[in-house]
Amino acid sequence: xxxxxxxxxxxxxxxxxxxxxxxxxxxxxxxxxxxxxxxxxxxxxxxxxxxxxxxxxxxxxxxxxxxxxxxxxxxxxxxxxxxxxxxxxxxxxxxxxxxxxxxxxxxxxxxxxxxxxxxxxxxxxxxxxxxxxxxxxxxxxxxxxxxxxxxxxxxxxxxxxxxxxxxxxxxxxxxxxxxxxxxxxxxxxxxxxxxxxxxxxxxxxx
Numbered sequence: 001x002x003x004x005x006x007x008x009x010x011x012x013x014x015x016x017x018x019x020x021x022x023x024x025x026x027x028x029x030x031x032x033x034x035x036x037x038x039x040x041x042x043x044x045x046x047x048x049x050x051x052x053x054x055x056x057x058x059x060x061x062x063x064x065x066x067x068x069x070x071x072x073x074x075x076x077x078x079x080x081x082x083x084x085x086x087x088x089x090x091x092x093x094x095x096x097x098x099x100x101x102x103x104x105x106x107x108x109x110x111x112x113x114x115x116x117x118x119x120x121x122x123x124x125x126x127x128x129x130x131x132x133x134x135x136x137x138x139x140x141x142x143x144x145x146x147x148x149x150x151x152x153x154x155x156x157x158x159x160x161x162x163x164x165x166x167x168x169x170x171x172x173x174x175x176x177x178x179x180x181x182x183x184x185x186x187x188x189x190x191x192x193x194x195x196x197x198x199x200x201x202x203x204x205x206x
Contacts, residue, residue, distance in 0.1 A: 004050070004138040007130065011111050012043060018073065020109035020125075021139025022098040022117070025053070025147040027090050029172030030182065030195045031165075032155055034085060036097030037146035038076040038105055038112075041139050045071055052134035053144040058152070065149040068142045076104030077150055082192045089194070095119065101143075115140050162188060 011019050018040050026034040047068070053061055069075060078100035080093040088096070095117055102112060102125070112119065112127035115134045119127045133140040152171060159168035164185055170178040179197045186205070191198050 004136065004141065007113055007137045008041075008043075008139060011113075016110040016126075017043075018107055018109045018111075019139055020074075020076075020102055020105065020112045021133075021137055021141070021143045022101060022112060022114040023053075023134050023140050023144040023147050024094045024097060024115075024117070025144070025151040026172070027094055028174070029192070030174050030178065030198050031082065031167065031172035031191050032151065032158065033079045033081050034090065034093050034097055035147045035151040035154070036078045036080070036094065036101040037143040037150065038074075038098065038101035038109075039068065039139055039143040039146060040073040040075075040105065040107055040109055041068075041142060042071065042073055045138065045142075047071075047138075047142075050138060050141050050145070052132075052141055053148040055135070056145070061145050061149050061152075064142075064145050068145060072142065074105040074107035075146060076101040077146065078104060079150075079154070082190050085192050086194045090192075113137055113140060115144065158190065 008019055020038045020040050022038045024034055024036040078097045080097040085093045098114055098117055099122055109125055112125050114129050116129050116131050118129045130136055134144040155167045155171045165181050174197055
């Protein structure tokens with residue numbers, strides 16, 4: 001766990017008490033939003049086993065989510081729709097989503113660290129993009145769990161509305177089965193029209 005505090009400790013030593021870690025979930029799916037989260041943790045935060053959400057089981061993420069929500073000093077979440085992703089592209093949607101998540105927090109951070117996403121043009125707070133940050137920073141790891149669990153829960157709700165698409169299984173990602181179901185049942189609201197398999201379906205069903 002100690003190595004996950006490297007960035008935080010360096011910043012705390014420089015007087016940056018409130019460090020916001022930012023991450024997103026859902027850049028790759030054909031369906032649903034991208035969800036961004038920003039988290040500020042207390043200096044004494046400990047959660048054994050916390051790491052990049054992609055390395056955790058769903059059970060572990062669900063277990064960690066309420067602990068992070070309870071112990072964090074501040075949490076901000078933003079949801080960027082498929083429609084907006086199509087309008088501005090997924091990279092820009094993720095960047096703007098992180099900024100919105102930061103602004104949604106009750107506490108203004110002294111410094112922001114993100115998982116590989118430069119916040120170009122944002123001058124309100126100093127920031128740094130860390131490659132593979134969700135595996136190197138406890139704060140970004142916490143944000144990755146919040147973003148992933150929030151998005152999963154959105155997909156469970158979509159699954160209730162549209163069970164034939166099996167969103168609870170693939171979470172909107174372009175698995176072979178998902179593409180088969182997309183081609184069988186067609187496009188519904190929530191699909192990203194600029195993504196390959198969806199574009200292909202649309203071009204074939206004009």
